[in-house]
Amino acid sequence: MSAVPAVTTAAPGAPVVDLDLADLRRDPYPAYAELRRTAPLAWVPSVGRHLLTRYEDIVLAEKLPEVFSSREEGSLLLRTVGPNMLREDDPNHRRLRSAAEPPTRPRQVRDLWAGAFERTAHELLDRIAGRGEADLMADFAEPLVAANLALVLGLRDASAEDVANWSRAMMAGNSNYADDPDIWLRAERATRAIEDAVARAAEAARREPDGSVISSMVHAAGPVDLAEIQNNVKVIIGGGVNEPRDVFGVGAWALLNRPEVRERVLKEPSSWKRVFEETARWVSPIGMYPRQLTQDHEIAGLTLPAGSRVALVIASGNRDESVFERADEFDLDRPHRPHLAFGGGPHFCMGAWVARHEVSAIAWPLVFGRLKGLRLAEGATASDSGSAAGRLDGWVFRGPTSLNVTWQAA
């Protein structure tokens, strides 16, 4: 319990660093490099939090969930979806997590879901293969991961499009710092639609268990009520689309810009796993998440008072030069060091095994295998920051806004 009220000012002695949110969205990495060098714990007024940016400090914070609480006061996520496991600490977090988790474990992914994931990927590729051009984000990755998510959650009568739209509406709510009433309205409509869909699915799963997340929560040993299932499904939909989608997009982009690496990976399919982990390190789909201190605590050379709001900037930790040499480079051969992209501790990403499988075992191999002569549209560029083919955007969540490619249509 974080009974301590939130402190929304800088801790005594904390450096105050002004960062422009538009700059951060365009490319947060130069600002992070500067923070790691000069102010590894800095109060950033535009974000209203202390940013913690060094790898070791983030790892330390993740190891202390009883100090760095997930229960954040005034959280936009709480306002958007209601109480949920992402903003809870143990033991309540653990009760919900263990109820929801079994269908996302790796053996279940392999035995229960992988076949359907693969069929959906083929269907989507069948649809575009003859065209010779597509936006791989909108035409392939997003519908694929949204359909897979509907399946794993057990939302039998929701389409991939429903899931993708709901996700977008909730993400907008979750970052509605400007308090725009239209955004709240859209988010409310989406959450109400999810509540209805979950209620129907839960009813069906009660009669006939189907191995899905909703079914698993309905039949959990520790009791979980319908509202809890609804809110947690909302949270999973909120994050479950953009993260695998964006890893797919960034990794495909990295390979399309690096023909030698791509050739090598195509020759050694086992290296798709490395591509996944290096992509998630290089451009983490989730860049940061909030924590609130339950007690006074010293970290990165400063004492933060109880109630302080902190952002663990995992995107920055993943570029920390003291851990990853030439951290800004995409390099499959770098020495294995654990990245922070899935978070750590009790909140370690529940979708990690689903994402790894759908992206590295299915989506990339099929796209690069089936679309002959695949290349970035309008002239391949060696730049990772942007081109006519698409660009990366965002800092709380980061990924390509589009990925326009061409190939030889069969």
Next chain:
Amino acid sequence: MPTVIFQLPDGTERKVTAASGTVLMQAAVSNGVQGIVAECGGNASCATCHVYVDAAQSELAGGPNDVEDEMLDFTAAERRPTSRLSCQVQLSDALDGLVVHVPEEQV
């Protein structure tokens, strides 16, 4: 207070003493034993706290539970008959002197 020994991939050895009832992963992490990553903090959902129990002692440590058994199929370093997730090994006086080998890779 059982003492356990971690054999690291570079040949060095770390001896750690921990209270009965704590888990092996915790003993490693709180003593800064390199190579036990433990991303998920002990919830048997990341497979980055993998160890090999010394062959002579595998009976002593027992076998994996169901959840653990599944996760062990997905470790970064190969699974062997003596593989365990260190977060699922509860220490007791009976395990005093346990030797475990830390694999080369966890992710």
